[in-house]
Amino acid sequence: MTHENKLWQWSANLFMMAISIACLLPFALLVISSFTDEQAIISNGYSFFPEQFSLTAYRYLLDQSQELLRAYGITILVTVLGTSVSLIITSMLAYPLSRRDIPLRNPLAFFVFFTMLFNGGLVPTYLIYTQYLDIKNTIWALIIPGLLMNGFNVMLMRTFFITSIPVPILESAYIDGATEFRTFRSIVLPLSLPILATIGLFQTIGYWNDWFNGLVYLTDPKLFSIQNILNRILTDIQFLSNSGLGSNAGQSMAKMPSGTVRMAIAVVGVIPILIAYPFFQKYFVKGITIGAVKG
Amino acid sequence: MMLPGLAYLIVNNYAPMFGLIIAFKNINFAQGIWGSEWIGLQNFEYLFKTTDAYIITRNTILYNGGFIILNLVIAVGIAILLNEIRSKIMARFYQSVVLLPFLISMVIVSYLVYAVLSIETGFMNKTVLPFLGLDSISWYSEAQYWPYILTIVHVWKSVGFYCVVYLAAIIGIDQEYYEAATLDGASKWQQIKSITLPLISPVITMMTLLAIGRIFYSDFGLFYQVPMDAGALSDTTNVIDTYVYRGLMQLGDIGMSSAAGLYQSLVGFILVLLANYIVRKINKDNALF
Numbered sequence: 045m046t047h048e049n050k051l052w053q054w055s056a057n058l059f060m061m062a063i064s065i066a067c068l069l070p071f072a073l074l075v076i077s078s079f080t081d082e083q084a085i086i087s088n089g090y091s092f093f094p095e096q097f098s099l100t101a102y103r104y105l106l107d108q109s110q111e112l113l114r115a116y117g118i119t120i121l122v123t124v125l126g127t128s129v130s131l132i133i134t135s136m137l138a139y140p141l142s143r144r145d146i147p148l149r150n151p152l153a154f155f156v157f158f159t160m161l162f163n164g165g166l167v168p169t170y171l172i173y174t175q176y177l178d179i180k181n182t183i184w185a186l187i188i189p190g191l192l193m194n195g196f197n198v199m200l201m202r203t204f205f206i207t208s209i210p211v212p213i214l215e216s217a218y219i220d221g222a223t224e225f226r227t228f229r230s231i232v233l234p235l236s237l238p239i240l241a242t243i244g245l246f247q248t249i250g251y252w253n254d255w256f257n258g259l260v261y262l263t264d265p266k267l268f269s270i271q272n273i274l275n276r277i278l279t280d281i282q283f284l285s286n287s288g289l290g291s292n293a294g295q296s297m298a299k300m301p302s303g304t305v306r307m308a309i310a311v312v313g314v315i316p317i318l319i320a321y322p323f324f325q326k327y328f329v330k331g332i333t334i335g336a337v338k339g
Numbered sequence: 340m341m342l343p344g345l346a347y348l349i350v351n352n353y354a355p356m357f358g359l360i361i362a363f364k365n366i367n368f369a370q371g372i373w374g375s376e377w378i379g380l381q382n383f384e385y386l387f388k389t390t391d392a393y394i395i396t397r398n399t400i401l402y403n404g405g406f407i408i409l410n411l412v413i414a415v416g417i418a419i420l421l422n423e424i425r426s427k428i429m430a431r432f433y434q435s436v437v438l439l440p441f442l443i444s445m446v447i448v449s450y451l452v453y454a455v456l457s458i459e460t461g462f463m464n465k466t467v468l469p470f471l472g473l474d475s476i477s478w479y480s481e482a483q484y485w486p487y488i489l490t491i492v493h494v495w496k497s498v499g500f501y502c503v504v505y506l507a508a509i510i511g512i513d514q515e516y517y518e519a520a521t522l523d524g525a526s527k528w529q530q531i532k533s534i535t536l537p538l539i540s541p542v543i544t545m546m547t548l549l550a551i552g553r554i555f556y557s558d559f560g561l562f563y564q565v566p567m568d569a570g571a572l573s574d575t576t577n578v579i580d581t582y583v584y585r586g587l588m589q590l591g592d593i594g595m596s597s598a599a600g601l602y603q604s605l606v607g608f609i610l611v612l613l614a615n616y617i618v619r620k621i622n623k624d625n626a627l628f
Contacts, residue, residue, distance in 0.1 A: 048527070056420050056424050060433040064437065068439070070440075070455070089461055089462060089466060090462045092462075133343040156348065162356065162608045163604055165583065165604050166587060167358075170587060171593075198344065249442060253444030255444060255445070260588065275446045303460060321439070321442060322435070332504055
C-alpha cells in the first residue's frame with residue numbers, strides 16, 4: 045500500500061469512528077441512565093459516569109410488570125398481525141398487476157399509484173375512521189389506519205414480480221392444471237422471498253415503532269402499545285402514578301423513580317429492534333437498494 | 340385476489356380524498372359531513388388571515404429545504420468514505436451503526452433528546468455547560484435554539500438511510516474506471532470528483548427531486564415528539580403537519596385544520612408533478628411517471 049493510501053485509510057477510519065460514536069452515544073446515555081440511582085440523577089443529571097448504579101428502575105418495572113406486559117403483548121400482536129396481513133394483501137394486489145394479461149391493468153396500476161401522489165390528509169382520514177368505521181379504542185386502530193398497505197410497497201413488489209419471475213414457469217403451471225391462486229401460492233411466493241422479507245421488515249419496524257395511531261385513535265390506556273406508554277409518560281409524569289403503572293396502593297409519587305423508570309421502559313422498548321437488527325440488516329440494505337434503483 | 344388490497348386503498352386513501360370537501364363546510368357532527376352547511380372558502384380566509392399560515396409555511400419549507408441539502412451533502416460524503424474503507428469488518432460495522440438511529444421510533448428519540456436537554460437533569464445543563472463555564476439554558480422554553488436542535492436530530496436519525504442508498508449506487512460503479520484512473524495517476528480526490536460523483540448523480544438527482552416534491556410534508560414525529568409539544572416553542576417548531584394535528588385533536592377547530600390539510604395536499608400534489616416534470620426533462624428513465 046502506498047503512503048497516500050495508508051494516510052487515506054487512517055483518516056477515513058478515524059472520521060467514520062467519530063461518526064459512529066456520535067450515533068451510539070445517545071443510546072449509551074439512555075442505557076446508563078436507566079441503571080442509575082434516581083437520587084444521583086436528581087443531583088447530577090443524566091451522565092455517562094453516574095456516581096451510583098442501581099437496578100431500582102428495573103425492579104420497579106418487574107413489580108409493575110402486568111401493565112408493561114400487556115403493552116408488550118399488544119405491541120407484539122399488532123406487529124405480527126399487521127405485518128402478516130400487510131404481506132398477504134400487498135402481494136395479492138401486486139401479483140396480478142405484474143401480469144401482462146389481466147384486464148384493466150393500466151387503470152388499476154394508476155389507481156394504486158395515485159395514492160402515492162395525493163392524499164386526503166389527517167382530518168378527513170380521522171373522520172372516516174372514527175365517524176363511519178368506529179375504530180376508536182379498538183385494537184384495529186393500531187393496525188389499520190395508514191400502516192396496513194401502501195402504494196409504494198405494492199409498486200416495489202410488482203417490479204420484483206415482473207423482473208424476477210420467469211413467465212415460462214407460470215405457463216407450465218397452467219399446463220399442469222394449476223389455478224391462478226395455486227400458482228401464486230406455490231410458485232410465485234416461494235420465488236419471492238427476498239422482496240417478502242424486505243417489505244416484511246419495513247412493516248415490522250413500522251408497526252413496532254408506531255405511536256401515531258395510538259395517539260390519534262386511542263384514549264383507553266388498556267390498549268396502549270409500548271410506544272404509546274412511552275409517549276404518554278414523557279409528556280405527562282402524572283401518568284405513571286395515575287395509570288396502572290403506578291397505582292399500587294401505598295405507592296407514593298415521591299418514592300417512585302420516575303426519571304430512571306422512563307429510561308428503563310425506553311430501553312425495554314428498543315431492545316427487540318436492536319437485537320433483531322443484525323439478523324435482518326442484510327435484507328434491510330438490499331431492500332433500500334431495490335427501492336433506490338427503482339425509485 | 341386483488342379485492343382486499345383495493346378495498347383498503349378505497350377506505351384508507353380514496354375516501355379521505357372525497358372527505359376533503361369538509362374544508363369547504365362548516366362541520367356540524369349532528370348533521371354529518373354531507374348534511375353540514377357549505378361555506379365556500381371561509382375556512383381558508385380565516386386560515387390565511389392568521390399569522391399561523393405564514394409561520395407554518397415558512398417553517399415547513401425552511402426545515403425541509405435545509406434537510407434536503409444536509410442529507411445530500413452529509414450522506415454522500417459518508418457513503419464515499421464508507422466505500423473507501425478497506426477492512427470489510429469495519430465497513431460493515433460503521434454501516435450498521437450509522438443506520439441504527441433510523442430504526443428507532445421518534446418517541447425513543449425524544450427520550451434521548453430529553454436526557455440531553457432536560458432543564459434540571461439534562462446532560463447539557465448539568466455537565467457540558469458548567470464545564471464550559473456557561474449558565475444553564477431552559478431548552479424547552481426558548482424557541483431560538485430549536486432550528487438547530489431539530490436539524491441535528493433529523494440528520495442524526497435519517498442520514499444512515501440516505502447513506503445506504505448512495506452507497507448502493509457507488510458499489511454499482513464499474514471498478515474498471517478506478518483502475519484506469521489509478522494507472523493514469525489520478526489522486527483519490529480526483530477520482531471522487533470525476534468518477535464517483537458524476538456516476539451517482541442520477542440517484543442524487545432522483546432522491547433530491549423526490550424530496551423536493553414532498554417538501555410540504557414534514558416528519559410529524561420530529562416536530563411533535565422531540566420538542567414535546569411545548570407551546571412556547573411553536574414559533575420555530577410548528578409545521579403544517581403539527582398545525583393540522585393540533586387543530587383537530589387539541590383545539591377541535593376542524594374547519595381551519597382541514598383547510599390547512601387541503602392546502603398541504605394540493606401544493607404537495609403540484610410540487611410532485613412539477614418535480615417529476617423536471618426529472619423527465621433531465622432524464623426520462625429517472626421519472627416516476
